[in-house]
Amino acid sequence: MTEPSTPPKEVLRPGLLAGTTGLVTGAGSGIGRAVSLRLAALGMAVHGTGRREEALAGTATLAEGLAGSFAYTPCNVRETDAVTALVEQVAANGLDLLVNNAGGQFFAPAAEISQKGWNTVVDLNLNAIFAVTRAAYPHLKARRGAVVSMSLSGVDRGGMGFAHSIAARAGVLGMTRSLALEWARDGIRLNCIGPGTVVTEGLAGEAAREILDRLVAATPMGEPTPVEEVAELVAYLASPAGRLMTGQLIQIDGAAHLGPGLHLIAS
Numbered sequence: 001m002t003e004p005s006t007p008p009k010e011v012l013r014p015g016l017l018a019g020t021t022g023l024v025t026g027a028g029s030g031i032g033r034a035v036s037l038r039l040a041a042l043g044m045a046v047h048g049t050g051r052r053e054e055a056l057a058g059t060a061t062l063a064e065g066l067a068g069s070f071a072y073t074p075c076n077v078r079e080t081d082a083v084t085a086l087v088e089q090v091a092a093n094g095l096d097l098l099v100n101n102a103g104g105q106f107f108a109p110a111a112e113i114s115q116k117g118w119n120t121v122v123d124l125n126l127n128a129i130f131a132v133t134r135a136a137y138p139h140l141k142a143r144r145g146a147v148v149s150m151s152l153s154g155v156d157r158g159g160m161g162f163a164h165s166i167a168a169r170a171g172v173l174g175m176t177r178s179l180a181l182e183w184a185r186d187g188i189r190l191n192c193i194g195p196g197t198v199v200t201e202g203l204a205g206e207a208a209r210e211i212l213d214r215l216v217a218a219t220p221m222g223e224p225t226p227v228e229e230v231a232e233l234v235a236y237l238a239s240p241a242g243r244l245m246t247g248q249l250i251q252i253d254g255a256a257h258l259g260p261g262l263h264l265i266a267s
């Protein structure tokens with residue numbers, strides 16, 4: 001079954017995030033789009049980024065009429081100077097939330113990953129996250145804000161065919177826990193979310209569909225993670241209810257991290 005068993009529920013109260021500002025990377029599609037729309041629906045002024053302007057414009061169209069707002073600036077997060085300048089621009093009037101969502105990888109056994117392929121995935125999924133988070137630090141400190149970084153279910157146990165991505169995201173988890181300590185007295189909270197299989201355009205195409213079906217079948221609860229449920233969790237972490245949540249990896253995956261996990265792609 002690749003569809004959720006029940007419609008996703010919105011449980012947070014309207015207006016919860018009114019008066020707050022957030023930056024979401026990878027906001028033009030999939031999880032990043034759903035997160036941006038939910039945050040804006042709860043009243044946040046959201047700024048999104050990603051490389052494709054038309055994808056970001058699509059999110060902006062969907063955000064029309066929501067309680068908050070969605071503005072965007074195209075940017076490649078792997079270009080450190082450009083993305084650092086973007087953080088400065090977006091945060092000029094305050095920043096309450098940073099969502100490090102842009103990411104991705106290709107599936108390949110480690111012996112087939114070139115050095116450039118490794119570096120590309122580590123740049124996208126680790127180095128860019130450090131650059132953006134460091135640039136956001138003074139602004140988050142001023143507002144006692146939060147950082148949520150999108151990770152992977154099972155990141156703490158490894159995954160065949162994902163050595164580059166797991167290494168990068170395990171690095172992000174280590175960074176998250178270290179900064180949760182360093183920045184605790186600044187009131188900044190940092191957490192990682194580990195979604196299970198999420199049906200997004202990143203998993204589109206016939207070959208991906210076959211992998212998707214096998215991943216879902218191997219998920220103990222037998223269903224994928226809806227983007228809306230990831231978005232609700234991000235909003236919770238951004239809200240006062242998440243006040244003491246920091247340094248966590250929260251896996252929203254139907255127990256996928258306890259099942260066969262990513263390994264089965266390699267079999």
Ligand SMILES: CCCCCCC/C=C/C(=O)SCCNC(=O)CCNC(=O)[C@H](O)C(C)(C)COP(=O)(O)OP(=O)(O)OC[C@H]1O[C@@H](n2cnc3c(N)ncnc32)[C@H](O)[C@@H]1OP(=O)(O)O
Nearest residue numbers: 103104105106108114116117120153196197202256261262
């Ligand atoms: C039970 C648990 C369930 C959890 C499920 C988790 C599943 C996760 C799903 C997702 O994350 S989907 C959402 C994200 N979307 C994607 O992952 C797709 C996006 N991927 C990419 O854009 C690329 O893979 C990229 C490498 C991250 C970036 O591509 P870019 O265009 O910037 O680089 P390239 O110039 O194309 O390549 C750079 C380098 O990498 C080598 N390479 C690329 N693909 C492969 C491959 N399939 N196999 C081996 N090597 C590859 C490429 O050859 C280049 O290196 P050189 O050849 O020049 O040495």
Ligand SMILES: NC(=O)C1=CN([C@@H]2O[C@H](COP(=O)(O)OP(=O)(O)OC[C@H]3O[C@@H](n4cnc5c(N)ncnc54)[C@H](OP(=O)(O)O)[C@@H]3O)[C@@H](O)[C@H]2O)C=CC1
Nearest residue numbers: 026029030031050051052076077102103104197198200202
């Ligand atoms: N789908 C899944 O099953 C799972 C996904 N994840 C993770 O969740 C996150 C979102 O994935 P998902 O929504 O599924 O996938 P998508 O491919 O739909 O989203 C990835 C987003 O990242 C953006 N992005 C990629 N590279 C860059 C870059 N260099 N600079 C700026 N933006 C970039 C893309 O925008 P653009 O192309 O316009 O740059 C895109 O909007 C990723 O980190 C993914 O690995 C984690 C677990 C499971």
